[in-house]
Amino acid sequence: MALRVLVVDDSAVMRSMVVKVLHMTGLPIVEIREAENGKAGLEALEQGGIDLALVDINMPVMDGLTMLDLVRANPKLASLPIVVVSTEGSDKRIKELRDKGAAFIRKPFAPEALVDAVVNAIGGG
Amino acid sequence: MAENWNNAIREVTSKSLEDLCFLIPGDDTAGLDAEPVAAGAYVVFEGPVNGIVLIQMRGTLLNEIATNMLGDDAGEAERRDALGEVANIICGHIVPVIWGAEAVFSLRRPEFPEDLGVSLLHRAVFAVGSVPFDSGVADVTLFVD
Numbered sequence: 542m543a544l545r546v547l548v549v550d551d552s553a554v555m556r557s558m559v560v561k562v563l564h565m566t567g568l569p570i571v572e573i574r575e576a577e578n579g580k581a582g583l584e585a586l587e588q589g590g591i592d593l594a595l596v597d598i599n600m601p602v603m604d605g606l607t608m609l610d611l612v613r614a615n616p617k618l619a620s621l622p623i624v625v626v627s628t629e630g631s632d633k634r635i636k637e638l639r640d641k642g643a644a645f646i647r648k649p650f651a652p653e654a655l656v657d658a659v660v661n662a663i664g665g666g
Numbered sequence: 667m668a669e670n671w672n673n674a675i676r677e678v679t680s681k682s683l684e685d686l687c688f689l690i691p692g693d694d695t696a697g698l699d700a701e702p703v704a705a706g707a708y709v710v711f712e713g714p715v716n717g718i719v720l721i722q723m724r725g726t727l728l729n730e731i732a733t734n735m736l737g738d739d740a741g742e743a744e745r746r747d748a749l750g751e752v753a754n755i756i757c758g759h760i761v762p763v764i765w766g767a768e769a770v771f772s773l774r775r776p777e778f779p780e781d782l783g784v785s786l787l788h789r790a791v792f793a794v795g796s797v798p799f800d801s802g803v804a805d806v807t808l809f810v811d
Contacts, residue, residue, distance in 0.1 A: 554735060554744060631771065648751075
């Protein structure tokens with residue numbers, strides 16, 4: 542399975558680090574797109590062709606939780622695997638994300654933790 | 667100010683910088699704590715308690731962080747972005763340590779004050795911690811409203 546991944550984070554540094562780690566994982570990734578906020582991320586998803594999204598929570602314009610809600614409310618995107626990558630890791634927040642069908646990984650993350658989260662999210666775990 | 671919260675700040679700062687950019691804390695400041703503050707950022711958190719986590723870096727610590735995260739060609743914008751991400755991560759990790767993992771906090775985007783003096787912040791100091799590295803010192807202060 543060839544994977545097309547969208548990385549949504551307002552920090553260019555963090556996007557760069559996530560992209561680097563994704564390239565190191567050995568996962569069959571053929572394309573990585575980037576977006577700097579939830580609105581841009583949603584627009585990228587609506588263009589189609591994305592198999593998985595890694596999404597930060599705390600972003601300007603549109604945060605990751607709003608983006609997640611809009612994705613789940615969109616019939617064409619509702620089943621898209623999403624991994625939330627954030628520093629906000631309260632038990633309640635993680636449960637809320639899981640209830641919305643998203644996986645969670647906390648920053649800073651080890652490369653193997655990102656691989657596990659991605660593999661589980663796409664159903665390979 | 668409880669000493670255990672000061673210890674918690676030091677531990678979170680050490681672990682965050684080790685995990686994020688492979689920096690191992692030193693045993694002493696080697697005089698770097700007398701260096702002027704070279705860079706700073708803060709993150710506002712809101713939840714059961716509202717406040718700010720401020721990180722200030724002395725020496726060339728930020729350059730080392732940016733290089734470890736991005737390579738030698740990190741420019742000013744990338745260093746600033748890296749500093750904000752460090753502040754965000756430290757804030758995101760210290761707040762649940764102090765107020766519990768059940769509490770939900772929202773973090774705002776990092777801010778970069780022109781004047782790095784803490785007097786700007788008008789809040790009470792809840793805990794402070796400094797962590798020395800070979801290239802500089804990270805001073806972290808947690809203020810509450």
